[in-house]
Amino acid sequence: MEPLKSQESPMDTRYDQKKEDTIYAEWENSGYANPDVCIKKKVTKTAAKPFSIVLPPPNVTGVLHVGHAAMIATEDIMVRFERMRGKKTVWIPGTDHAAIATQSKVEGIIYKKEGKTRYDIGRDELIRRIEEFAKESHDIIISQIKKMGASIDWSREAYTLDEKRSLGVRTAFKRMFDDGLIYRGARMVNWDPKMQTTVSDDEIEWIDEKSPLYYLKYGPFTIATARPETKFGDKYVVMHPSDKRYKEYKHGDKIKLEWINGPVTATVIKDKAIDMSFGTGVMTITPWHDATDMEIAERHSLDKEQIIDYSGKLMGLAGEFSGIHIKKARPLIVEKMKEKGLLDHIEDDYSHRVATNMRGGGIIEPQVKEQWFVAVNKEFKMGPSKIKGIKTGQKVTLKQLMRHVITSGEINIVPKRFEKTYFQWIDNLRDWCISRQIWYGHRVPVWYKKGEVNCGTDAPKGAGWEQDPDTLDTWFSSGLWTFSTLGWPKKSSDFETFHPTSVLETGYDILFFWVARMILMSTYLVGEVPFKNVYLHGLVRDAQGRKMSKSLGNTIDPLGLIDTYGADAVRLALVIGAAPGNDIKMSEDRVRGYRNFSTKVWNASRFVLMNYFPSKVKPKFTKDDLKNIKEFEKIKKTVTAELERFDMNKAGDVLYHYFWHTFADKVIESTKQRLKDNPNEADRMAAQTVLMDISIGSLKLLHPFMPFVTESVWKNMPDEVKKRDLLMVEPW
């Protein structure tokens, strides 16, 4: 056998990142991300076990950030690993219409460019514009997901607002409506006067604020308030029943006193909700605009009056101040009180928290309003159930279902500590307000006609029906994601094969928003858990450890890093050293380090190839050869075991060190002598065989972590070691 001359080496000393797009195209064209193709091409057995995972759909509000990149890297590792192991593997992509966030964004753009509001351009036109924006955003996101190397099944792509998913939403709504779990009621809601919509409890962000605390003279009492502009209608004065300072006042006493706009009659109310140590221990209440006040008012059947309208302006009750926005009204009112001698004193530097709409909206004003709710504490008869410990026909509440599947262990949360967080949230959960007064999203499938109400998946027959103008909370549709993407409510083999999904991988920040809602929807609607495992990754933070967010503008562009260091390096930097549930601080140094590792993998393989000369001579292995092979086998076992328990971090770390500091530094070095001018052909063959075998094995193990370099190296490997055309589907 004529040895190759080393200068004819087929490979450069550097792996060429520019070829990543070409490699991705090969994967895509192969169709191997689609389990049906894998079966057809006999890469996967028909009877193979399924492995399924849904991609948490990115919002179509912009571009991918590093957090998405971490998520894609982690999931792709799981998916590639399971596919290579021969499982019937599917990873389902999609995007989320993110109703309020997207509309808010587009409204902002329109207002900036044209100075027009949504009311100026109208419902249909606004939706058209949003769809246009969403489409662009979608295309960018998809191309970014591909850049990361995601071996995702594009043939199954879904959108939370597409036709199939919309049917799912209407079906879900109707089922819940018919079961009495969805109801319409006037309740206290979080109203955003800026976006003109309600917001769920979970979408509120509390911001610390310092503001003056005003002490006002209310007849014989002094009351403290941070919001004097809400006090016009106050006609109840509340104190703790066992507060000795006010024992002379009895519950129900009427007191005539002079107030902002003239004399009023105040009624004394005794209620234990009062904190005696706060201020003077006395307060007046504004039930319409405060949840605590509302509860007190409900307990004693007190009057409730609206003082602030939905755009944030004072109403008739405010007398001379009516029509003025609360922000402008405050100083005027304080001034008037001062003149009337109603202002006792002002305490500066009082810190409290203000509720804001985290989706780019304004300051929340609690309001009482008719809305649609999901009743989480109402009993219903469970439909066909495959959930362990829940029987078909059993009486349960949604809250009980959500709790049960975690306590029973049917869903396993990694890391475990988040179970506690989850339970805490469930225990505090109130009925879920699902209606929004924005226009982009799933319209509430309820129609009205002269007092008649009809809920259905389609508009009722006959003329004169008018559909409810409200749209649904975006999480209502994403809650269906694990099964709506598999074809539900229609029967489908995808659903039969892949539900419940194997694992849900997402950031811990949307445990409540999304994970909990999927559990609610899936257990109720399909009688199954949505997934068997929940793997929560940490948040990728900036240099100061702050959460990266579009609104803060501190996002790192993962594409920039991919351009300079390659996708594999970025993937490794985001996965290795990141323990589940712990935050990841992104630094370019780390990426550079892993880029060097990519080069190492490239060059070590190159060396092995340069010394690979097939021959008929039987290799004669030395003791060290056998030891080296044995050591690799051990690494293989460890990596497999770690990946099985979703410890990508550990598996990656082990591989990294093995490949670099054992295989490259020790094994390769120790064979150099034997490969060069060795008269003992059997010994040389042994050396080259050991190197080739370990290389092949290592490339397979490394592939889920760094698919581009490994696939690229694989192309140069001799055909006789390959079982398939792409490393992507080589047997593990």
Next chain:
RNA sequence: GGGUGCUUAGCUCAGUUGGUUAGAGCGUCUCGUUUACACCGAGAAGGCCAGGGGUUCGAAUCCCUUAGCACCCACCA
């Protein structure tokens, strides 16, 4: 007010069920042009694993406690 996490080498962080001299990347220092790789190799310095107490033959790891930081939840006017 409840809850969770973090505090380990100069910097950024790993260390799953407690087990021999505590690890990585980057940085620092010394040496090195050898059949791949300088995006490299060989080696070195650098740590009372936040403080205190306890359990144990043995603790970075388990328990208690103190402090600082971060985050989550909650109706304090």
